[in-house]
């Protein structure tokens with residue numbers, strides 16, 4: 001073991017019984033740098049203030065209890081070495097006074113006390129929302145349902161989830177829309193959509209696609225992928241749900257999410273940059289570049305999106321009105337747009353599904369067994385309403 005060193009933990013505290021708001025408190029702890037931030041918190045609780053509340057159990061990144069934000073990043077306190085957390089916060093300013101390691105409760109959740117959050121409404125309710133159990137055909141087999149091991153590989157990544165809520169804490173869409181089903185629950189949904197024993201694949205996908213807070217509410221920000229301590233990559237699972245719903249099942253959602261996604265890809269393919277002036281039109285009237293289709297649904301969708309466009313202008317996301325006029329989107333320097341187009345082409349040609357256990361195409365011929373790893377055929381479900 002290395003020698004113990006001193007660290008300062010700056011903890012965001014909240015004691016409802018005090019009747020005052022949240023406040024920061026600093027604790028000095030002495031620990032081997034390879035021990036965890038959780039060890040530091042427990043030392044502070046043991047030696048300085050027994051009322052400091054933190055939830056933990058296994059201390060080995062298994063139980064999922066100790067989710068917090070360390071230096072602003074949602075993670076597990078037991079998985080974060082205190083020495084690394086200290087290095088991270090002081091990496092830019094080595095000559096000044098050492099900055100403390102900040103520890104806060106997880107985001108997007110009500111705080112019960114200090115670092116303990118209420119995960120019921122923001123996590124568990126949403127997990128229940130996706131029917132987190134297998135829906136079989138109701139006739140139990142004599143012994144067991146036999147599933148080829150290869151077909152389970154696809155969902156192994158989602159099975160690794162320990163329900164810690166770090167992804168929920170980090171999710172930017174959830175900050176804007178607390179009703180968003182969220183990364184953890186949608187990853188859980190894929191666990192059953194991808195399971196060949198489940199007989200309600202289409203129903204599940206239809207439900208998640210039509211829900212305005214469902215799979216099309218994710219903005220691809222990658223925050224959940226960064227936060228997840230178990231490599232579940234919830235955003236990737238959401239993208240798989242989208243592909244299964246939009247491409248495989250042909251579900252056209254009322255949120256226009258699938259068309260919006262196709263519009264993004266189409267514009268990037270053609271221009272090598274995202275021309276926002278075309279995005280709304282291509283999303284609602286796909287295929288008619290430069291002209292609007294006078295279909296009632298397209299017009300309704302476009303009009304309904306006007307407040308978003310105005311907000312984009314106001315906040316500077318769309319920097320000038322001129323950029324809304326087709327054809328005047330600024331060119332990227334040099335051959336940058338050509339590069340992007342080539343990346344798109346490459347992705348189209350080599351777009352294998354990747355997860356922790358499927359390595360995809362890496363300049364090697366796939367093993368014969370890998371060919372069996374494509375998602376199983378979806379079961380027959382209800383037809384989409386006309």
Ligand code: SF4
Pocket residue numbers: 167170171172173174182183217218219220221222223224225234235238
């Ligand atoms: S990628 Fe999607 S689900 Fe993940 S944090 Fe961002 S918005 Fe949330």
Ligand code: SF4
Pocket residue numbers: 160161162163164165166167168183184187227228229230231232233234
């Ligand atoms: S997906 Fe990852 S971050 Fe989210 S709850 Fe599961 S283990 Fe935690």
Ligand code: FES
Pocket residue numbers: 055056057058059060061062063064065066067076077078079
């Ligand atoms: S204490 Fe169990 S995951 Fe951290």
